[in-house]
Amino acid sequence: MSAVLTHPVPPPRQESPGLWTLAWRRLKQDTVGMVSLGVVAFFLLMVAGVATGIVAGDWNKEKGVSYANPSFMAGAENLEAKALQQRDAAKAAPVDLSDIDPLAPRYKEWEERAAKISITETKRAETLPLGGDKWGRDVLKKAMKGSEISILVGLTAALFATVLGVMLGAAAGYWGGWVNDFLEWFYNIFTSIPYILLILAFAAVAAATGKFGKGILPIILILALTGWTGIYRLIRAEYIKHSNREYVKAAQAIGASNASRMFVHILPNVSHVALVQLSQHVVSFIKAEVILSFLGFGVPVDMVSWGTMLAEAQNELVIGKWWQLFAAGASMAILVTAFSLLTDSLRDALDPKIK
Amino acid sequence: MIPTLAGVILLIFLLFNWVGGDPAHVLAGKISNPEQIKNIRKQLGVDEPYLVQLWVFVKQVFTFDFGRSWSTNEEVSRILLTRIGPTLTVMVPVLVIETVLAVIFAVMVAYVRGRPTDRGIMAICTVAMSISFLVYIIFFQWLFGFILGWFPVQGWSESFTKNLLTYAPLPIMLAVAVGLAPSLRLYRSFFLDEINQDYVRTARAKGVPEKVVMMKHVMRNALIPILTNVGILLPGVFVGSFLLEVFFSIPGLGREIITAVNRSDFPVIKAVTVYLAMLTMIINLLVDVMYKFVDPRVSFK
Numbered sequence: 001m002s003a004v005l006t007h008p009v010p011p012p013r014q015e016s017p018g019l020w021t022l023a024w025r026r027l028k029q030d031t032v033g034m035v036s037l038g039v040v041a042f043f044l045l046m047v048a049g050v051a052t053g054i055v056a057g058d059w060n061k062e063k064g065v066s067y068a069n070p071s072f073m074a075g076a077e078n079l080e081a082k083a084l085q086q087r088d089a090a091k092a093a094p095v096d097l098s099d100i101d102p103l104a105p106r107y108k109e110w111e112e113r114a115a116k117i118s119i120t121e122t123k124r125a126e127t128l129p130l131g132g133d134k135w136g137r138d139v140l141k142k143a144m145k146g147s148e149i150s151i152l153v154g155l156t157a158a159l160f161a162t163v164l165g166v167m168l169g170a171a172a173g174y175w176g177g178w179v180n181d182f183l184e185w186f187y188n189i190f191t192s193i194p195y196i197l198l199i200l201a202f203a204a205v206a207a208a209t210g211k212f213g214k215g216i217l218p219i220i221l222i223l224a225l226t227g228w229t230g231i232y233r234l235i236r237a238e239y240i241k242h243s244n245r246e247y248v249k250a251a252q253a254i255g256a257s258n259a260s261r262m263f264v265h266i267l268p269n270v271s272h273v274a275l276v277q278l279s280q281h282v283v284s285f286i287k288a289e290v291i292l293s294f295l296g297f298g299v300p301v302d303m304v305s306w307g308t309m310l311a312e313a314q315n316e317l318v319i320g321k322w323w324q325l326f327a328a329g330a331s332m333a334i335l336v337t338a339f340s341l342l343t344d345s346l347r348d349a350l351d352p353k354i355k
Numbered sequence: 356m357i358p359t360l361a362g363v364i365l366l367i368f369l370l371f372n373w374v375g376g377d378p379a380h381v382l383a384g385k386i387s388n389p390e391q392i393k394n395i396r397k398q399l400g401v402d403e404p405y406l407v408q409l410w411v412f413v414k415q416v417f418t419f420d421f422g423r424s425w426s427t428n429e430e431v432s433r434i435l436l437t438r439i440g441p442t443l444t445v446m447v448p449v450l451v452i453e454t455v456l457a458v459i460f461a462v463m464v465a466y467v468r469g470r471p472t473d474r475g476i477m478a479i480c481t482v483a484m485s486i487s488f489l490v491y492i493i494f495f496q497w498l499f500g501f502i503l504g505w506f507p508v509q510g511w512s513e514s515f516t517k518n519l520l521t522y523a524p525l526p527i528m529l530a531v532a533v534g535l536a537p538s539l540r541l542y543r544s545f546f547l548d549e550i551n552q553d554y555v556r557t558a559r560a561k562g563v564p565e566k567v568v569m570m571k572h573v574m575r576n577a578l579i580p581i582l583t584n585v586g587i588l589l590p591g592v593f594v595g596s597f598l599l600e601v602f603f604s605i606p607g608l609g610r611e612i613i614t615a616v617n618r619s620d621f622p623v624i625k626a627v628t629v630y631l632a633m634l635t636m637i638i639n640l641l642v643d644v645m646y647k648f649v650d651p652r653v654s655f656k
Contacts, residue, residue, distance in 0.1 A: 189362035192639075193632045194590045196597070200616050201367070201628050205375040208619035290487050291598065295613060310489050317497045329490040336485035 019272065019350070026349040033345025039338035043151060050148040059141035059304075067321050068132030079319075131323035133312065142304055143327040147335070149305040153216055153223070153298075154286035160224030161285075162278045165231025166267075172232070173239025174262050183232070190229050198226045199288070203297040219298045223285050231277045238270040272350040279343040283336055290332065306332045356636050363632045364416060365409075371621050372408050399425070412625075421626040426618040431626045434611060441511060442607035445523050445599065446592040449530040454585055457535055461542035466569055468547060477543075480536040488533050492602050495529055509604040526599040541584060545577040552576075579650050586642035590635040 017025070027033050049055035066084055097104070128138045172183040190198065202222040205211070212218035242248060243266065251265045286306075292298035293307025301308070306328045313325035396402040403411075415421050421431035460476075467473050500508035506525040512518055549555065550573055558568050597609030604610070608627065615623040646653045 185358055185362055188359045189366050192359055192363060192635050193366075193628055194594050194635060196591075197594055197612070197628050197631055200612055201370060201624055204616040204619060204621070204624050205370055207616065208621075209375055211374060287487060291489060294489055295597075295601070297616065306487075307489075310487070310493065314493050317493060318501060325490065325493060329486060333482070333486045333490075337482055340481060340485060 023272070023346075023349040027345060030345045030349065032341055033349065036338040036341040036345065039334065040342055043147065043335050043338075046144060047148045047151050050144050051152075055144060059137065059145040061138075062136040063128065063132070063138055065132065066134055066136050067316070067319075068128045068136055070128065070131040070323055131321070131327075133324055134316075139324050139327045142309065142324075143306075143331050146304045146306045146309050146328060147331055149216065149299055149303055150286055150289055150307070150332070151335070153220055153289045153305070154282045157220045157223035157227070157285045157289075158278050158281035160220065161227040161281055162231055162274055164224060165228040165277070166235050166274050168228065169232040169235025170239050170262050170267070173236040174243050174258070174266070176240070176243075180236075183236075187229055187232060190226070195226065199223070199292070200297070202226060203292065207297065214300075216299050216303070219289060219292060222292075223288060227281060227285065231274065231281070234273055234277060235270060238273055239266060242266045242269060276343060276347045276350065279339065279346060283339045283343065286332070286336060286339075356640070359636060360633065363629060364413060367625055367628055368409055368412050371625055372405065372412070375621065415626075416629055421622045424615075424620050424623055426615075426620045431622050434623060435608070435626060435630070438606060438608045438611045439593065440515075440607075441518070441605050442593065442600070442609060444515065444518055445526050445530070445605060445607065446596065448519075448523070448527050449534070449596075450585070450588060450592050452527070453531045453534045453538060454581075456531065457538035457542050458581065460535070460539050461546055462569060462574065464539070464543050465546035465550065465573075466565075468543075468550070477540065480540050483533075483536040484540075488598055491533055492529055492598060496525070496602060499525055509602065511603075511605050522603070522605070526596070526603050526605065530596055530599060538584070542577070542581055545580045546573060548580075549573045549576045575649075579646065582642060582645060582649055586638060589638050589642075590631060593631060593634060 027037070046055060065078065067078055069078055128136075128140070131139045133139055133142060168183055168186075172180045193201075199222060202225060203218075206218040206222060212221050239262075243261075248261055248265055251261050256265065289298055289305065290307040290310065293305050294311045296311075298307055299305045309324055309328035313322075313328065316322070316324055393402075419432055423430055424434060464473050464476055496508060499505050507522060510522050512522065546569075555568060555572055558572050559565070563572070594609060594612075597613050599605065600607045600610035601613055612624065612627055614620070615627075
């Protein structure tokens with residue numbers, strides 16, 4: 001008698017988690033990483049809020065007196081505002097010239113007409129949450145508006161630089177041969193000029209000709225066109241390593257085109273390198289933007305960024321108004337610290353070999 | 356090296372003569388007539404064909420004669436020679452002090468690796484690196500120069516010793532303080548890379564005291580990447596810290612470059628960029644040669 005052979009129940013198929021799932025799991029266990037991710041997310045939300053005008057839309061309104069004190073030190077003396085008030089109060093009545101002034105007969109009529117227009121003189125606040133700047137604008141809101149420009153410049157420039165670096169690195173690493181030689185030559189040219197000089201050379205041309213566009217476009221282009229070299233080098237090394245691996249050969253065997261192998265097969269396997277580089281470059285570009293804007297080669301004067309705030313802060317400090325320096329310096333320090341810690345955590349989470 | 360140099364010359368040429376093109380309108384000012392602009396073009400040589408302009412530029416590079424500044428009419432070579440002194444007065448001490456301090460601290464931190472002291476110092480370094488250089492300069496110039504009055508707020512004199520002892524200390528201190536954190540972090544990682552090597556374990560196993568292991572075995576091997584890093588930093592010594600020079604009104608190269616960029620003074624920027632690129636290449640070559648003395652495994656083919 002033969003037993004009926006039942007089909008053995010196949011064990012439930014186990015999905016092996018991919019690189020990103022694993023990285024996310026590792027990142028979730030990293031307290032520092034999650035906290036910095038939260039801070040960075042907060043800043044990005046704030047930028048989105050400011051950009052759409054939900055938050056700090058009225059940063060440009062002159063709400064307080066000149067150099068209004070921060071709320072927590074309301075009692076401090078504000079000599080600048082007093083001086084302005086005294087100047088306004090001291091306006092003497094105009095000298096009576098009615099005998100020779102040809103317009104004199106009409107003054108009365110004009111005064112009556114002026115009286116009909118109601119002017120709502122808003123009372124200027126003595127204190128603002130984090131103090132006011134020279135024109136009595138709220139420094140806290142100004143810092144928010146400043147972070148919008150600074151972060152926007154940092155992010156877009158880093159994105160441009162990463163795309164440029166990845167494209168060139170992929171080409172050099174994948175094709176090798178003369179493409180590689182040419183791009184290496186190109187890389188050597190860019191790296192043999194000290195970085196800051198390269199930036200200033202581009203800035204000089206951008207400022208003199210205006211060919212790089214207007215507004216924040218020049219600084220984004222300058223940072224991206226000079227900052228791709230490090231990313232290029234790393235991505236190139238990865239492509240050299242990967243282009244001879246079996247999975248790429250297998251892809252070739254089933255007829256995948258060169259472009260498909262470069263970007264569909266290899267790119268996802270090196271994208272973690274690009275992501276870490278992107279995050280690192282955001283930090284360094286934000287720092288660079290601040291310095292360039294301070295020197296006057298960055299964002300235009302009618303825009304506010306952390307750099308232009310610091311430029312104002314230098315003179316304010318001498319008369320004892322420290323809050324603008326504090327607001328711009330501190331918000332930048334918090335974001336940059338969080339971003340660098342996040343970069344470190346990302347690198348640890350994405351690189352299984354470490355630990 | 357030669358192809359790279361040719362590339363640098365080509366890049367600078369393309370950037371300034373082709374993209375930058377014709378700054379005659381900028382130089383002529385707002386009120387200008389076509390004749391003036393034509394004259395300026397002729398003076399600058401930008402009305403020549405590109406190939407002729409390139410040839411002129413190459414000749415300028417190799418004869419060290421970039422003509423005169425577009426804005427001050429001073430000879431470019433003279434500008435470079437007179438401005439390099441103050442820059443080196445500030446930057447050489449910065450590089451020396453920073454490297455020595457960073458190596459010493461890195462050894463100490465690597466020695467107590469993983470302990471709270473190490474973690475604390477690393478955390479401080481991360482935060483210190485996040486604050487903008489600008490904020491440091493603005494704050495400490497105000498504190499030491501304006502409030503405490505320990506150092507002059509800014510200035511420069513004719514005498515070298517007075518400069519070094521009176522005007523330079525505050526900028527030097529600031530640059531060292533800011534540069535220390537990243538160097539310290541980097542050098543610490545170099546030391547930690549070496550500490551986990553087999554030869555270190557062997558040295559410990561045969562009873563070499565930990566201090567000797569650190570100072571002799573680990574230090575010598577960590578010096579190789581440290582040397583590379585100093586080689587990377589070295590060209591920056593000649594560019595100078597333009598922020599420091601602007602803030603402390605030190606008449607150095609960095610400030611000159613900023614002024615030149617502000618005035619669209621292309622000859623000065625071109626000259627500085629080309630020569631510093633050359634210098635960087637030479638320094639890289641020298642660092643490669645020095646590897647041979649530090650690392651006996653390296654040999655020239």
